[in-house]
Amino acid sequence: MITSHMNGYVQEASMQAKSHRERAVDCPGDESCLVKAPHCSAQMERIQHYQEELRKRREEESRGKHDIDPNASLRLKKLSQNPKVGIDNPTFDGKEKANKDACSPDPVGELDEMLQTLKWVQHCLTDAQSQQDVELIMQILAKEDFKNAYTIYNAVSQQMSRVNPTSPLTAQAQDLCLEVQNILQSSQQKEGLELRALLTNPHLQALMQVHDSVAGQEVEEENVTQYLGETVKLVRLEKTRDTPLGATVRNDMDSVVVSRVVKGGAAERSGLLSEGDEILEINGISIRGKHINEVHDLLQQMQGTLTFLLIPSSQIKPAAHRQTVMHVRAYFDYDPSDDPFVPCRELGLSFQKGDILHVISQDDSNWWQAYRDGDEDNQPLAGLVPGKSFQQQRETLKKTITDKSREQQVKVWYGKKNKKQRKKSISTFSKSSDYDDILTYEEMSLYHQPATRKRPVALIGPTNSGHDELRRRLLSIEPEKFAVAVPHTTRGPRIHERNGRDYHFVSRAAFETDLAAGKFIESGEYEKNLYGSSTDSVRHIINSGRICLLCLHTRSLRVLRSSNLKPYVIFIAPPSQERLRTLLATEGKTPKPEELKEVIEKAREMEHGFGHFFDATIVNLDPDQAFHELRRLIDKLDTEPQWVPTSWLC
Structure with a gap:
């Protein structure tokens, strides 16, 4: 049942991987894009004109025209001619000023009207105090300074x-x-x-810069019109090398859809691109019907300002909330180049096993977005992890597949034995499989450990790896x-032994x-x-x-970690076989080649089965170097604060 279910799951995932394959339109290694809001008319018939202006502007900049004549600047000219800019605008003629004065209220007339109203109110009042209050107000209004x-x-x-319209006058104050500055x-x-x-x-x-950012978002919200019966929006992008776009696209029939917005990219920071947005055009080039690889190659060739025409996603966006970063330790190695199911390999x-990952998004339960600990500065975009x-x-x-294969081998191996022996062998094999312990x-x-409560240090290693010698050296120094x-022990004390110093002597029943009761770490x-x-x-040592x-x-590590002792586990790994022979020879030991091989093989088994419990590893190439490294870690x-399971701190 499990096998059939999982096979169906893998087939479905494989189909999804083929039909909804994502492609990063801009990766850290490629040219990057910074999303900005467009500064253009909302009327679609002006899009071509707007793009032509951008093209001319790039040609002028490429020719090195840095000295700008005030009359040559279209935006400066328009702003200087805009009567909204100020009351002292030189473009106002006498007729305009007369019209303005005719429409503007007369402050002196308003004050006279207010005085007449107060006099009428004063006559209507019968309370002497109220009449005095009104008289005081009238005296203030009559003063020349107040007028x-x-x-x-x-x-x-x-x-x-x-000068305070409901919408921004421009989203390009920096360019102005x-x-x-060039004029001056x-x-x-x-x-x-x-x-x-x-x-x-x-x-x-x-x-x-802040003004343009805020104004750009307001302009973008207003920049909505109809395109082929669909509501669209126009988004302007500036390609830079420092800030990747951070978005992937997928094919949905003939459409090219934004599939994922990656944390840390310009798309996520701007908030202007959303998952599910359909890309109609890029710089006037139609995108519908193109494969995502074509879209990727197209964006690779484009430079400078890009204009995206999008159909906004119809999905209801969840309420914006700040996601809490979850820090995890990985207990397996992962290479996306070997994973056929990763939605975007780029x-x-x-x-590797033991790495700390900072998971910043779990919006997709199958593919988290994360950074490796220590790589945040070198990793501009979050990466996808299972x-x-x-x-x-x-x-x-x-x-399941591995165990089924082994079970078939067991059946073949015991094929010539009687039915009872085969059943017993297969039953024993099946019980050894444990599906609940998948790390x-x-x-x-x-x-950060308190100064008065030191974490216990557990040294782990195979026999002759040197971990016992390192412990004795620390104790002696x-x-x-x-x-x-x-x-603790159940044997009786010897003559020179004292209870509580050499051993805790207890009865077998105790x-x-x-x-x-689970009070022993090892027994x-x-x-x-x-x-x-x-x-x-x-705990007695810790309290001291x-x-x-x-x-x-x-095998004692599980018990030790399940206690509240917060151990720090260091694995002492042996060196190569020849180096190990030399080290043991200095101690007067002459191990056989098969014994040396067994030590190294045992160390590999320990790392494979329990390496996820190790906080650090020291390869004992030289006893003195290993000792100094051990002291440094302790x-x-x-x-420095250390990463520990969150369950230890609950």
């Missing part, structure tokens, strides 16, 4: 109503500032120098800083009770006596302010 102030207020109000390059007049200094002020330039993010549930399903399918990601958080947990039996290291013994050193078997726990 002048009211006249100025009225003039300013009218001017503000003219640059044009004015040769000016030596005092006013020109002052204006140039003002326009080059960083604060004013930042203000113009945006796939490769990582979602947790999707990866678990794939790993389950792999185990993909674990949520992590940063943790700084016994006041490092200590070992006092073990030992077995604590063992059943075993030797010569009919039980031995074990308890969590209470480790020292660092507890542990040398454990890998000292770093006091100075």
